[in-house]
Amino acid sequence: MEQLVSTTDAVRLSFLCTLLKDAGIPVDVFDINMSALEAGIGVFPRRIMVPAEFLLSAKILLKNVDEFYDG
Numbered sequence: 514m515e516q517l518v519s520t521t522d523a524v525r526l527s528f529l530c531t532l533l534k535d536a537g538i539p540v541d542v543f544d545i546n547m548s549a550l551e552a553g554i555g556v557f558p559r560r561i562m563v564p565a566e567f568l569l570s571a572k573i574l575l576k577n578v579d580e581f582y583d584g
Contacts, residue, residue, distance in 0.1 A: 514541060515568045519558035519583050523552060526559055533547065536574055538567045558583070 517560075526542065531568050533540045543560040563571045575581035 514562040517561045519560045521558045553566050
């Protein structure tokens with residue numbers, strides 16, 4: 514698994530995961546359980562991870578919709 518982007522924005526996280534899944538790119542979100550430790554305030558970024566063989570396709574997809582950035 515390779516890190517694609519990280520974000521603290523739950524709405525963006527959901528949008529990006531849906532966008533990638535709709536394109537047939539397998540997605541996993543790391544650090545999502547940190548919310549239990551941070552009391553749900555969204556301080557720690559969640560990392561969107563994709564298999565290494567899909568990394569280039571995922572980057573191109575996110576660049577095409579101006580969403581390839583951390584934040």
